[in-house]
Structure formats: structure tokens, C-alpha cells
Amino acid sequence: MDTGSDVIWIKCLQSSNVFNPAESSSCSYYSCDSLSCNDLGASGNTCGGRDFREPCYYIGEYVDGSTTRGTISHDKFAFEGSERELVDVGHLDFGCSNYSSWEFVGNQTNRIHFGSEKQSSHTAWCCQTPFDQEEKAYYYVTLNEISIGDQDVPLPDGIFSMISDGEGGFVIDSGTTYTFLRSEAYDALIEALGEAIDLPQRRGPSEWYELCFEGSFEDLDSAAPDLKFIFDGAEVILMKQTTYIEAEKGLWCLAMVRSNEELSILGNMQQQNYFVGYDLEQEVSFAPVDCATF
Structure with missing residues (x-):
């Protein structure tokens, strides 16, 4: 989907x-x-x-x-x-x-609901952020800031804004695996993460994995502050399990990659353990959920 x-x-x-x-x-x-x-x-x-x-x-x-x-x-x-x-x-x-150009390996099942009402009475929708109504090609949203713990990542002003020729902006997309960030934002993020996490660092086995940490997941979980994406009206806290991926035994890499374009994308790995609700004319909503219970 x-x-x-x-x-x-x-x-x-x-x-x-x-x-x-x-x-x-x-x-x-x-x-x-x-x-x-x-x-x-x-x-x-x-x-x-x-x-x-x-x-x-x-x-x-x-x-x-x-x-x-x-x-x-x-x-x-x-x-x-x-x-x-x-x-x-x-x-x-x-x-x-x-x-x-690729083969899908190992499909996972998930749930999708259609209708005029947000589904499930036990769903605690924490927050909503409006869509950019002027662009219909994708689901554009406004990302204002990224924070690591209680520190804001020093991003260039307007880095996620759409520019005059229609390029750029920030999109939420269920079909892109990893989050893609413009180079200027990606550089600022990995520098800030490198300073915040006191674990041995190196590049990963793939050119996509530019920042990786050596150790167990428990080491990473205790050393890494929470990563938060701050949208207009919504703050989405990313779990460690959806922020890092074990690229090889004992090597945990940031599951976000550098965009070769001016467009940035919130990918599906960072949407895991959230219900994501689309009001197609207005907004996207988020609700934290433990998907392992389904």
C-alpha cells in the first residue's frame, strides 16, 4: 500500500x-x-x-x-x-x-481501514498535522524541526519548505522504506547524533548507512536519546527499533538516508508502531500502538 x-x-x-x-x-x-x-x-x-x-x-x-x-x-x-x-x-x-527492477522478499500483513470515522475506540490519536492543500501530487506536510532528546538539530532555515519551482518540501509516504532527508538536513542530523551517542562509530556496509554504532541493541537503547520529528501540530517520537537497523551483527545504523533530490520523505520504517490516519482533504493523524500485539 x-x-x-x-x-x-x-x-x-x-x-x-x-x-x-x-x-x-x-x-x-x-x-x-x-x-x-x-x-x-x-x-x-x-x-x-x-x-x-x-x-x-x-x-x-x-x-x-x-x-x-x-x-x-x-x-x-x-x-x-x-x-x-x-x-x-x-x-x-x-x-x-x-x-x-527488484523482487519483493517476505510480505508482511497489516491493517487498513476505509471510512468517514477514525477507527477503533482504543486508538489514542495523539496529534494531527495538516496537508499542504496547494500540492496534490503527494501528501505534503510541514516539518518544522528535528530534536534529539531535549536538543534541537541545527537545521538550515526553511530546509523542508517547497521552493518556487515546485521542488523540495516534505512528504509522508507509506511506500518508501527509509526516511530520505535533504543533504543539508542529513549532514546536520548525523553530526548531532554522533555527538549525542557515546558509542564507537563507523560507516556501514552499504553506502546508504553513513552513521552506525557498534554494540548491542541494549547499548544503543540506553545511549541514544529519543529522536523526535516536530510537525505543525504534531510531535512524532521515533522508537529506537524504527530509527536504527542492524546492518550486520553488532552494528546498528541510522535507518534514514541522504536524498539526492531537494524532496524529503518520511518513510514507512519510521511510521511503524503508529496508526497513521489520512483525512484526504485535511490532515494526517498519528496514534502510538504496539504492532506486536496484533
Whole structure:
């Protein structure tokens, strides 16, 4: 479930197919002259200069460099409900992928609720932050500050603001694994963390892991102050389990990476152990929860 992408897609003509369109009597593809194809924009399809009757091929590119492509299609969809019943949602447009640049390994299940009310009476929604209503491509929010314990990270003024040409800004995205921060903000964060955590430090085995600490998780848990993202109207405290990842035995690396763009993203690892609620016209809400209990 990806809140940061225009196209939903499933594997069709690849290894480990999820879906074979030839076996569905209700599935068909869109042609290049269709509204669904045009909605992708010139950069999202390959129809330029081709016969308008040919299939519309979509192109999906992600921040981490991975890609997917295939035909824009439509078919009947149903999802499993809370009582394991099938919930029919009618026809949906989707990408029937014949290529993706990576393989998914080990799917995890989670819950998603749709409706006009926030779900679950035991959910303590701690805080809400408004969406930037002027931008509809992504779910933009305003990140004002990052703190480590009781100390603010010295970030450049306006580092997470959208700039005049539409670049930059801060997005919440369930489909990006790690949080991406603009280089200036990332440099300030890792310098501040390095000073705050009294453990041996070195770079990790991947170029993404620029700050790592040697020791057990217990060592890290006791030495590392809480990391907090401070939005307009919302303060989200990140657990140590969602801030650091064990890149190799006894080496705990910051699970946030440097963005090569001016856009910054709150990724799904840092959203773990929170219910995240989207009021699509207004705000996103957060509620701390122990996901291990589900």
C-alpha cells in the first residue's frame, strides 16, 4: 500500500506472477487514446508517437532508483475484510507489470481501514498535522524541526519548505522504506547524533548507512536519546527499533538516508508502531500502538 505513487500495480508477465490477465474474462487494457492513459502524463507513459489504438504502457520510477513498467489495465477487485470476507470494490485501474527492477522478499500483513470515522475506540490519536492543500501530487506536510532528546538539530532555515519551482518540501509516504532527508538536513542530523551517542562509530556496509554504532541493541537503547520529528501540530517520537537497523551483527545504523533530490520523505520504517490516519482533504493523524500485539 503506497501513498506516494500514482499507479497501483501487480506482477503479470514476470517470474512469480501474481496475476495472469489472460485468465480473467473481465480484464482489459487501456489504449493510448484513453483518459486513464492521458492521466499519467507524458512522463508516465510511452505513448508518444505511437498508434493511439496500441496499449498504454505506464512507467513507474521510485526515489530509491527502482522501476516498474507494464500496461494500464482495469478489472474487478475484491479485498479480504476484517472477518475474512471478500469486500467487492468494483472495477479499478491498475498497472499490469511485465517488469520490475527488484523482487519483493517476505510480505508482511497489516491493517487498513476505509471510512468517514477514525477507527477503533482504543486508538489514542495523539496529534494531527495538516496537508499542504496547494500540492496534490503527494501528501505534503510541514516539518518544522528535528530534536534529539531535549536538543534541537541545527537545521538550515526553511530546509523542508517547497521552493518556487515546485521542488523540495516534505512528504509522508507509506511506500518508501527509509526516511530520505535533504543533504543539508542529513549532514546536520548525523553530526548531532554522533555527538549525542557515546558509542564507537563507523560507516556501514552499504553506502546508504553513513552513521552506525557498534554494540548491542541494549547499548544503543540506553545511549541514544529519543529522536523526535516536530510537525505543525504534531510531535512524532521515533522508537529506537524504527530509527536504527542492524546492518550486520553488532552494528546498528541510522535507518534514514541522504536524498539526492531537494524532496524529503518520511518513510514507512519510521511510521511503524503508529496508526497513521489520512483525512484526504485535511490532515494526517498519528496514534502510538504496539504492532506486536496484533
